[in-house]
Amino acid sequence: MKIVFATHNLNKLKEVQKIVPEGIELLSLNDINCFEEVPETQLTIKGNALQKAEFIKQHYHVDCFADDTGLEVEALNGEPGVFSARYAGPQRDSEDNIQKLLTNLQNQTNRKAQFKTVIALSLGxxxxxxxxxxxxxxxxxxxxxxxFGYDPVFKATGYSQTFAEISMEEKNKIGHRGKAIQQLVSFLKSLEVK
Known part of the structure; x- marks a missing residue:
């Protein structure tokens, strides 16, 4: 089975390739000659994932999945959320984003946060x-x-190290994207059984 992962982010692609079983060939947007910016104009993480998957399906007529991820910080009323990649501006700079986040949390004792990934799969x-x-x-x-991204400042519950300090394998086991991908993989495997 060939399926397109609607991303230009090679870090994300590598992360997901390690989780997907052998029978599934993962293609990137580059592999289908999609070099344009895929729209992400929705106000929710789920909305963005759906929008991206629908866009690729309509324009390239391939089975695909798209994800959107956000960091939701309790003391900041869920910010940066859907705007995580552009938190400090349209340049999408991780260093700037982290700096803005740490500045906004400077006087906060509540440091609770969660990473959330939603994957939208367009199949048939x-x-x-x-x-x-x-x-x-x-x-x-x-x-x-x-x-990458906010990994150097995010520590998962029960861990003493940040996501930037643990191995990719460990991150895939406990991380938001890994959990969503595992659900996707289980679903795809269930189709093979039928």
């Missing part, structure tokens, strides 16, 4: 969604140089 004429959540907290400073 049907659309399915899968949600993965990883709860944790925001650290007061950056730790580690692995991962």
């Amino acid at each position: 004429d049907e659309m399915h969604t899968f949600t993965g959540i990883c709860e944790g907290e925001i650290t007061r400073e950056k730790h580690g140089d692995g991962g």
